[in-house]
Amino acid sequence: xxxxxxxxxxxxxxxxxxxxxxxxxxxxxxxxxxxxxxxxxxxxxxxxxxxxxxxxxxxxxxxxxxxxxxxxxxxxxxxxxxxxxxxxxxxxxxxxxxxxxxxxxxxxxxxxxxxxxxxxxxxxxxxxxxxxxxxxxxxxxxxxxxxxxxxxxxxxxxxxxxxxxxxxxxxxxxxxxxxxxxxxxxxxxxxxxxxxxxxxxxxxxxxxxxxxxxxxxxxxxxxxxxxxxxxxxxxxxxxxxxxxxxx
Amino acid sequence: xxxxxxxxxxxxxxxxxxxxxxxxxxxxxxxxxxxxxxxxxxxxxxxxxxxxxxxxxxxxxxxxxxxxxxxxxxxxxxxxxxxxxxxxxxxxxxxxxxxxxxxxxxxxxxxxxxxxxxxxxxxxxxxxxxxxxxxxxxxxxxxxxxxxxxxxxxxxxxxxxxxxxxxxxxxxxxxxxxxxxxxxxxxxxxxxxxxxxxxxxxxxxxxxxxxxx
Numbered sequence: 001x002x003x004x005x006x007x008x009x010x011x012x013x014x015x016x017x018x019x020x021x022x023x024x025x026x027x028x029x030x031x032x033x034x035x036x037x038x039x040x041x042x043x044x045x046x047x048x049x050x051x052x053x054x055x056x057x058x059x060x061x062x063x064x065x066x067x068x069x070x071x072x073x074x075x076x077x078x079x080x081x082x083x084x085x086x087x088x089x090x091x092x093x094x095x096x097x098x099x100x101x102x103x104x105x106x107x108x109x110x111x112x113x114x115x116x117x118x119x120x121x122x123x124x125x126x127x128x129x130x131x132x133x134x135x136x137x138x139x140x141x142x143x144x145x146x147x148x149x150x151x152x153x154x155x156x157x158x159x160x161x162x163x164x165x166x167x168x169x170x171x172x173x174x175x176x177x178x179x180x181x182x183x184x185x186x187x188x189x190x191x192x193x194x195x196x197x198x199x200x201x202x203x204x205x206x207x208x209x210x211x212x213x214x215x216x217x218x219x220x221x222x223x224x225x226x227x228x229x230x231x232x233x234x235x236x237x238x239x240x241x242x243x244x245x246x247x
Numbered sequence: 248x249x250x251x252x253x254x255x256x257x258x259x260x261x262x263x264x265x266x267x268x269x270x271x272x273x274x275x276x277x278x279x280x281x282x283x284x285x286x287x288x289x290x291x292x293x294x295x296x297x298x299x300x301x302x303x304x305x306x307x308x309x310x311x312x313x314x315x316x317x318x319x320x321x322x323x324x325x326x327x328x329x330x331x332x333x334x335x336x337x338x339x340x341x342x343x344x345x346x347x348x349x350x351x352x353x354x355x356x357x358x359x360x361x362x363x364x365x366x367x368x369x370x371x372x373x374x375x376x377x378x379x380x381x382x383x384x385x386x387x388x389x390x391x392x393x394x395x396x397x398x399x400x401x402x403x404x405x406x407x408x409x410x411x412x413x414x415x416x417x418x419x420x421x422x423x424x425x426x427x428x429x430x431x432x433x434x435x436x437x438x439x440x441x442x443x444x445x446x447x448x449x450x451x452x453x454x455x456x457x458x459x460x
Binding site: 006069070072076098100124128130136143147161164168171192200201219227 | 268271272288291292294295298299300301302303305306308309312318319320323356359360363364366367370371374375377378390432434435436437438439441442443444445446447448449450452454455456457458
């Protein structure tokens with residue numbers, strides 16, 4: 001049994017993603033300004049120049065299931081941030097609440113150091129698991145922020161309500177807090193507790209705004225294409241039902 | 248785009264990703280009577296469980312280094328290492344149902360995590376006040392007003408719980424939650440789903456390689 005409509009949308013998604021990645025330069029577009037990512041760029045430069053530490057949290061969610069998507073989005077920007085901060089006196093620190101995510105974060109960090117020819121500066125504890133449960137993870141955040149003298153606190157991964165505490169601990173330390181997750185309820189809490197909350201799919205736009213690669217910019221464009229297709233399908237369904245053609 | 252480096256890892260990610268993804272749309276192929284998609288998902292769960300052990304070793308190493316280097320806050324790390332070892336030894340020897348294990352969970356871990364959840368309520372109330380004082384715009388007023396209206400419509404009142412005003416607030420809460428909130432949440436969820444799909448496709452295509460280059 002084939003889910004025809006879902007498969008058709010997937011094909012449109014895949015085609016537009018690959019198409020924009022290879023031919024997107026022919027039709028340049030401008031992305032709307034997202035204050036969080038714009039300010040993050042400035043904060044990263046300032047932190048490197050002043051020798052301050054940057055902390056990136058990949059959340060507490062597991063790598064299996066829907067919760068893995070924001071974690072992968074966070075891993076995508078991890079390499080970019082790591083490569084721009086590895087020569088700092090206090091290199092980037094990554095924390096997670098999941099063992100598998102910790103392993104991937106270590107791999108990503110190591111790759112970034114190796115590609116920059118700075119393998120000797122890499123230490124496996126730059127990526128660390130603070131705790132195996134959401135609240136044990138959050139309990140470790142205040143000590144990490146104060147002991148490691150963190151100045152930039154980035155939360156980009158899967159969080160539940162504990163994400164609000166993680167963001168608020170950063171605000172209490174007076175550091176820059178950029179936070180986003182996939183969970184709608186947690187997004188509402190982050191809206192109140194973070195300096196720069198990322199709402200909706202903004203968490204997945206980090207790669208495009210931080211210039212990670214052409215596929216990240218193509219992702220935003222393909223999302224808009226598929227969004228328009230889905231809106232058209234929804235409106236068509238509304239019209240059919242209003243006209244009484246479908247029950 | 249880089250297509251060098253860990254070709255083997257990228258190939259495995261591509262093949263496994265395609266099989267699992269297509270399993271949502273087509274009947275999954277069988278290999279010797281076994282559903283390949285389900286088999287791969289089970290393997291992923293087993294690997295994730297093994298990775299938890301690696302994470303715990305990482306946790307131990309971080310705190311061991313802190314104690315060893317006598318860095319700021321090292322006594323807390325020493326306490327963590329002590330209870331880490333005690334819990335593991337008891338768990339391995341007597342099993343997770345051992346009475347002392349239950350005591351450790353019920354009287355140490357559970358109260359601490361419950362305390363953090365309680366702290367969250369205070370934190371959010373404080374964040375609400377700070378939010379409206381720092382961000383003086385229409386969105387902050389709407390955000391905090393909506394939160395207050397929903398709270399008033401959802402909570403028992405000290406006086407006049409049976410009044411017309413209380414009933415009005417309950418209806419207002421229901422209208423906000425069932426109409427505006429659901430509509431907004433569906434829009435956000437649609438955006439998140441689109442973002443999650445492109446993220447997954449990038450990993451399958453090898454454009455993102457979280458397993459290292």
